[in-house]
Structure formats: C-alpha cells, structure tokens
Amino acid sequence: MTPTPTAAQRRVIEGADPVTGRLRGTDAQLAALVRRGLAFRHPRPPHDHFLTPAGHRIREAPPQPPAAEPAPSTGVFAARVGGEEETPPAGPERLREVRSAWQGLLELRRMTRADGAVDLPCGWERTHLVRAAALALEAAGHRPAGGGADGYRVRATPQPEAVAVYAPDPRTLAACAATLERAGWQAGEYTEPRTRARYVLASPRRA
Numbered sequence: 390m391t392p393t394p395t396a397a398q399r400r401v402i403e404g405a406d407p408v409t410g411r412l413r414g415t416d417a418q419l420a421a422l423v424r425r426g427l428a429f430r431h432p433r434p435p436h437d438h439f440l441t442p443a444g445h446r447i448r449e450a451p452p453q454p455p456a457a458e459p460a461p462s463t464g465v466f467a468a469r470v471g472g473e474e475e476t477p478p479a480g481p482e483r484l485r486e487v488r489s490a491w492q493g494l495l496e497l498r499r500m501t502r503a504d505g506a507v508d509l510p511c512g513w514e515r516t517h518l519v520r521a522a523a524l525a526l527e528a529a530g531h532r533p534a535g536g537g538a539d540g541y542r543v544r545a546t547p548q549p550e551a552v553a554v555y556a557p558d559p560r561t562l563a564a565c566a567a568t569l570e571r572a573g574w575q576a577g578e579y580t581e582p583r584t585r586a587r588y589v590l591a592s593p594r595r596a
Contacts, residue, residue, distance in 0.1 A: 399547040402448050410440035449582050466490050468524035471533035471542035491528035509573045510593035518552045519543050525572040526565055541565050554589040562587055
C-alpha cells in the first residue's frame, strides 16, 4: 500500500522533475520521504534525492474530488461548488445574488490593487480558492452539478493555490477552463493516467 504523504511532502513530490524525478526540498523533508519509501538518496555525489516508483505514482495521480463542502446555514451567500445535496434551480433571486456577489468581488479586487484593476484575483480569493472559483463559474452562467445535472464540481487539491474542476462533458470542462482564464486564473486540462478522466487544474494568476 502506498503511504499517504503530508500536504508539505506532497508539494515536494509534485515539484519533482517530471522526467528524472529529482527532488528539491529541505534535508528534513527529503529524509522523511526516504523513510516513507517515496524517495531514495543517490549513492554517488552530489547525493541528490529522486522519487521511487511509489513516489511517481503519487505525483502522477490527479487530485481526488472530496465530498462537497456543506453550504453555510447562516443565510450568507455561498457559491455552489457542485454536488451539494440540495441544489434548487437557479431562479431570478439566485441569479441576482450571484451577480451581486460577483460585482462585490470585482470591487474588492479594485480596492486592493494600487492601479484599481480587476483582472487578477485578490487576497480573499487566494484564501477561499474553491468558493472563489465556483463564484466565477456560477456568475458566468455555468451550471453546478446537483439534482441530476451534469454540471461542474469544484474541489480543493493538495497543491498550493490550486483547485480542480470536474465535469463529465468535455465541452463543459473546456468552457469552465475558458471562464476561469477570463476571470484571472491559470487553467489547464489534464488527464488522469489510469482512468483517462479529464479535469481542469486552476490557480489564481499573480501577474
């Protein structure tokens, strides 16, 4: 059974050279990966560390979609991440809420930028990645999964500042990636090597 790395160890693994599997990290991080059987220390100088086959399997695996985050029960607006147990149709009231939330987010971007631009995500978005990406998608008219709908699902990932977007329809997935790009995110489609499932990995752009 492949050991499960910590979030910090996962970041070191994901930063490995895609061809050689050479790792970069602190001595403590590399030693911990060796103990877990996810890396080995080359016997010849300069004694670099490389991923083992188990480490490669972890690096190549896509982020697994966890359970949907529960919507807050306080009445505060929350973007739909997809997969909620109850997802009523997007009526006029919901559309107004989404539009207002998106305009508020753009205003927050403007207020936190010296030049007043709204093209890049702000600090709030970087600390609420799933909700921020879901709001961008819902505000653009995409339909979240739920109630039998084959829509999008936004999920957290082990990678820093990155979310994964899943959708069964390739056209929906491509449209979600394009929307996030327009909203100031970096987005690319990837394929899980074993299942061939497609997903979008997205992170807020910094410049």
